[in-house]
Amino acid sequence: MKGRVLVVDDDAALAEMLGIVLRGEGFEPSFVSDGDKALDAFRDTRPDLVLLDLMLPGADGIDVCRRIRAESGVPIVMLTAKSDTIDVVLGLESGADDYIVKPFKPKELVARVRARLRRTDEPTPEILQIGDITIDVAGHSVKRLDETINLTPLEFDLLVALARKPRQVFTREVLLEQVWGYRHAADTRLVNVHVQRLRAKIEKDPEHPEIVVTVRGVGYKAGPA
Amino acid sequence: MKGRVLVVDDDAALAEMLGIVLRGEGFEPSFVSDGDKALDAFRDTRPDLVLLDLMLPGADGIDVCRRIRAESGVPIVMLTAKSDTIDVVLGLESGADDYIVKPFKPKELVARVRARLRRTDEPTPEILQIGDITIDVAGHSVKRLDETINLTPLEFDLLVALARKPRQVFTREVLLEQVWGYRHAADTRLVNVHVQRLRAKIEKDPEHPEIVVTVRGVGYKAGPA
């Protein structure tokens, strides 16, 4: 079973206890005490599960939870000081999968961690990033800085095809084959039309595209440079 | 101690014996003989432990085990006809917690069942939250801000299936398989109707759904964005 667990908590004594318990059960814990550093730590360690204290210095637990959830579907278990209903609701709304009220029995914690890990045999959801556009492939959702953008199925597929290999140029023929499934298409101008529609929705300034860029004489690519 | 035990076995004589033994020890057994019906029975009875025969008509034991494990951390004890190593390995890999080789002594079975139940420090109450809808899976209850909403079993299963992976899109085919158990269904419009009925009950404004959202050309998902 996978076992990397990131513990985000500023209580040193508690963190030490968690370390002993988790290691004893075969997990590999890593630790960070500051909310602001949690996201960096998450990116570095890519844990299989996050244990997150609600009360933190720096960014608070709910904020951290949302940020992690924005870029990963990793299981998140919240630690809360008391059974405050509001906290619980907020925690779940912000994307946590479970919560444990302090004080808790080590066995209970381990049981919940195991339970969460068991149902995460799927790889973490695929999130693509181009400029300030974020794409959640499994959720078929596209955002610019938390602002949801509505794309048609075709527009979405087109964007994903480009974004999966950023900076690589795709000819119209290749796009027609990958996105439309047309082989040996004669007329490729169809691509132009849909690139245009896509730009109208996702570009800040459609006159000067930064997400889907034209490479004259060749085709299109995602991102600059 | 909790004691609901679901027995999945097609051997009527064995099932009867198990029933007598389990009842005699204070458990509440329920029975299903067909692998295909096991998952439905599991969802209906919400047992505290599952006794699962490896050889079954319909879906086989390993398949059933995986499906149950996909939606619950309930302890699963396998019954195997002979000490076939491959079967044992497969069984444990598919998520079973223990196995017993037939023929076995009733006392041994009871001992293992007790051991497994002891180790289940109360199953984590699975609470799902989508918008202002709260779902208590074990309690089969759905609320909007302390207001109880009455759902039919099918509607409930549909909602839970979606809510277990918020923001992830499910195609109608997948929903038909997960919720209805239909495999390779031809006509998927059935899903539309029940999504519609579900929305009428749980959405504040069914015209503009926020809990169960359509993703055109793909399917449905729980929650926004």
Place this chain on the structure above:
DNA sequence: GTCGCGGGTAACCTTCCGATAATCCCGATA
């Protein structure tokens, strides 16, 4: 029996999307 309820089937309506085609724009080159 019959009443009510849950669930499946089907018909109809509405909305939306994607392909085609026609036109415009712009930059490069002579």
Place this chain on the structure above:
DNA sequence: TATCGGGATTATCGGAAGGTTACCCGCGAC
């Protein structure tokens, strides 16, 4: 500046996808 080619833009139409409603069937309660 005239011309040409590649790309951008816009309008329109047919069809597909989803929503909505009505009806039917089966089953359990009474």
